[in-house]
Amino acid sequence: MHTIVPAVVPIFDATSLLHTFGPWVLLGIGLVVFVESGVLFPFLPGDSLLVTAAILSSALGITPWQIILVGVVAAFLGDQVGFWLGRRVGRRLFRDDARVLRTSRLQEAEAFFARYGALALVLGRFVPIVRTYVPLAAGTADLRWRRFTLWNLVGGIAWVVGMTVVGVLLGGIPFVAHNIDVLSVVIVVVSVLPVVIGALRARRTRPTPRSGERV
Template identity: 50%
Template sequence: MDIISVLASTGPFALLLVGLVVFVENGLLFPFLPGDSLVFAAAVVAGAIGVPWPVVIAVVTVAAVAGGEVGFSIGRKYGRGLFRPGAKIFRPEYLTRTEAFFARWGSGAIVLARFVPIVRTYIAPAAGASTMGRRRFSAWNAVSGLVWAVVLGVAGYLLGSIPWVAANIEWIMLGIVVVTIAPIAIGVAVKRTRAAESPDPRPEPTRP
């Protein structure tokens, strides 16, 4: 059973599922959930489950913002010590990547990060572990949650009314996942390629 069928079969309770997934992905440091495609799908089937699509956007916004606030609190309380070498979820490289993203884009990174998998999950705790004030973060967090929900929600609502889109929604959702994950995969591949091509920094042993 595909995700569209699951949402349609649960009726209005689908909103609870969507909100829970969005909250967990954005607040409980679990980055491997289909937040983007799930929100898009919820907007597509909004009419079928008897929920106005603006309500979908409202629920997603609240869940995303609440998740961000929880993530910030986790980062503020535990700091960098939460990310340890060898961890499966709290990997130091995730924090490093997010901090680099944060350093490059400043406060605007909180908005941009919503559209980047993994970074979306760790931007809030990274901000909490930094010197950013709570009030400043909360303002940008609210803006980012609203923008993310509106973009995906409106896209799902408008495109879902197109027959071709409705008939190929699974492929479109797969495309969303590929497009959002591709930059990360390419970055990892480039990094590994450069590491493999770089010369060994260790000096050669001296021959007698």
Template identity: 45%
Template structure:
């Protein structure tokens, strides 16, 4: 059973959760999964759940998602984090599901204003381009696929809200995505953490965690560089999805109608008998 005393016993000692040393991850040290978990102390369970909710629901894409889930599951398997794995999975599913629900509501209410903001430290228009590219490629399934893609998982439910995706369809995709990502990645870490070879070779587990964290990012970086080299993108922006009318077209194709304001297009008239345009 999960108790505050059990968590305290696991986290109150001076021994690091991962005895082999800190996990080499992208980003600053304080955003490394094991550093975050240790910093939460006896509130580790609630801290992990809060991060998942914030990343998916409050438009803050720079928090560790996949690697945090994987690390938490692995630490539970090794008894370094004395939590009930099923309680952890249930709460992570709830956080992942609720996060996307909140992001969808944000998209329905103030989404167009959010998506029209200029670039800042934590917000880049190129991430919105990337999100619409995923919707163009995968349709509504993007809500599921995006769970495993950094940045896109933060903005995909907002885009679904902006385009007024059918709420019934959105909830269905959200349930599947929250299960596969929030529960699936955590159980993957838990399963691998129980493998005898990995338990005896903690460094191998660290490498696996890094791969889980870095591979999706690496794939996206490779795609971005390839697109830049071929002229498909300019300064990270995708010309195919960087204008309101282009995003609205994706919304019409995927959601059946568009919510994003479009630019006015000149009227097209049929030519006259002599081939000249009609007045």
């Protein structure tokens, strides 16, 4: 008897994850993109999953157009959930000492949103972790739903189409096709780099407590 899902799902290995989905690969892609887009679990390989899916599309029995359609719908709906969570619940979900729903992550997303406004919904799509919390920040900031929906759709299309096109182009390079695992790691590193740089800058600019003051 065959098991549908293995005991341990390789969440961070895009290639293995896609093969794990089997005939439900499009549903799996949609689920990962949906959750990462605004359901408060940012540690999923959205970027590398879309790129890898496009590279392996023929082997997986799917087309880039199907990836785009499923990805855009999932990204759009995920952001809608994040927005309404921010509007209805907001900061009550977050704690200073939490591992995932940490207050500092929401504050970073709010700062990003305050800096770029609704455009953050497009720019934030290309930054892991940030893209999960920006819709929530938009909800807590009481951004009008119609405006949010417009920019949410633009951001979702730009991100999914962009990642899929990158995958299609890279798939035509023999070296890439034979070293997809390495490519997945590179994509994750490049995607996370802005977050790391931002965190380091914030740490440098953070004022140090004077002697005698409590930390």
